[in-house]
Amino acid sequence: MIIKIDKVLEKLEDEIDIIKSKLIKTPKMISISDNLTSATRSYLKSQKKIANKYGIDFSVIETDDIVKDLNKYNNDKNIDGIFVSRPLKNKNYQEIDIARLLNPNKDIEGLSVYNMGEMVYENEYFVPCTAESAIKILENCMDLEGKNIVVIGRSINVGKAAAIMLERKNRSATVTITNSRTKNLKELTMKADAVIVAIGKAEYLTKDFIKEGTYIIDVGINFKNGKLFGDVSKDLYDKNYYITPVPGGVGTITSTILMRNVFRAAIKNIKQ
Numbered sequence: 001m002i003i004k005i006d007k008v009l010e011k012l013e014d015e016i017d018i019i020k021s022k023l024i025k026t027p028k029m030i031s032i033s034d035n036l037t038s039a040t041r042s043y044l045k046s047q048k049k050i051a052n053k054y055g056i057d058f059s060v061i062e063t064d065d066i067v068k069d070l071n072k073y074n075n076d077k078n079i080d081g082i083f084v085s086r087p088l089k090n091k092n093y094q095e096i097d098i099a100r101l102l103n104p105n106k107d108i109e110g111l112s113v114y115n116m117g118e119m120v121y122e123n124e125y126f127v128p129c130t131a132e133s134a135i136k137i138l139e140n141c142m143d144l145e146g147k148n149i150v151v152i153g154r155s156i157n158v159g160k161a162a163a164i165m166l167e168r169k170n171r172s173a174t175v176t177i178t179n180s181r182t183k184n185l186k187e188l189t190m191k192a193d194a195v196i197v198a199i200g201k202a203e204y205l206t207k208d209f210i211k212e213g214t215y216i217i218d219v220g221i222n223f224k225n226g227k228l229f230g231d232v233s234k235d236l237y238d239k240n241y242y243i244t245p246v247p248g249g250v251g252t253i254t255s256t257i258l259m260r261n262v263f264r265a266a267i268k269n270i271k272q
Contacts, residue, residue: 002237003215003244005253008140012256016054019263027266028057028078029108033085034066040085047083047255054259066090067101074103080269081108081262095156105268108261111157119161122168126261131161133253134196134217135171137244141215142194144173150189151177152205152231153198158219162196185209202229205236212240219250 029051031044044060051058063069066088073079084098096113104114110126119127138144149166153159159177166173176188180199189195189209197205198219210216220231230246237243244250 001240001242003137003141003217003242003249005137005140005244005249008136008253009256012136012253012260016256016260016263019260019267020055023263023266023270025266026055026057027080027262028059029081029083029262030059030061030073030079031083031085032061032063032066032069032073034063035085035087035089036060036062044085047258050255050259051262054263056259056262067093067097070098070101074101074106077269080106080266082106083108083258106265108258108265109157110161110261116156116161119164124165124168126264127165128157128161129254129257129261130158130198130219130250131165132257133250134158134162134198134219135165136253136257137250138194138196138215138217139171141242144171147173147193148191149173149175149194149196150192151175151196151198152179152185152189153196153200153219154179155198158198159196162198189214197231199231201231203233204231206233207236207239210236210241214241216241216243217250218244218246220246221251 031047033040048058061069073082082102099111099113102112104112107115107126110128115126118125144166151159151163154177163175163177166175178185178188186209190211192214194215196217196219200220202222202224216232218230218232222229228247232243
């Protein structure tokens with residue numbers, strides 16, 4: 001059974017409208033890239049489309065020195081939000097370098113060291129968008145307090161972030177974070193009330209892992225033979241499970257959260 005995201009999307013759009021009403025200028029967002037591959041261009045094209053939908057001024061900045069330009073736009077008062085395209089081409093810089101450097105007030109992805117630290121201290125404002133998307137969808141489905149949630153995948157922007165956010169006091173879920181090397185993974189997922197799967201393997205999660213009635217948040221984006229697949233096997237769609245679709249599930253909410261964060265950043269920029 002497909003999990004509907006309409007109510008989550010509606011709440012986010014209402015939040016955008018409220019913030020928008022407080023602004024007297026058009027928010028400006030940039031995406032900085034030192035690696036404009038065809039895949040990156042395609043993604044940024046879709047990003048521009050949704051930015052235009054919400055009335056955001058969006059530009060792509062192609063750079064040969066991402067650190068130099070990031071420093072420049074960190075201090076540019078005309079720029080509200082900064083998105084750093086991945087993967088980075090310059091291997092002299094690691095993700096942690098960008099996370100340390102990025103102005104936290106413009107960090108619409110929620111990946112800066114400062115904002116990740118704020119998240120750990122349960123002071124969420126800008127947090128990783130995909131993790132927030134997964135949790136917002138799950139919160140719309142169930143009361144998370146005391147629920148047994150298994151997270152498959154330990155990436156900074158999804159698995160680890162989702163686990164931290166699920167455990168915060170106002171959610172109080174019981175979280176087990178796992179990865180591809182976890183022993184007896186099926187024993188853990190079989191006991192779960194919900195599973196967030198972000199392992200990056202097409203159709204990894206099969207019916208052998210899950211009991212009926214489980215909520216499954218599929219974060220996977222995988223291409224196989226030119227077709228898009230999530231991390232959840234299609235055979236689960238015909239069973240008594242509750243699953244976010246790919247595409248049209250987590251990704252849609254993630255993009256909307258990113259745009260909401262541009263408006264939030266614009267408010268912060270005014271107050272500086």
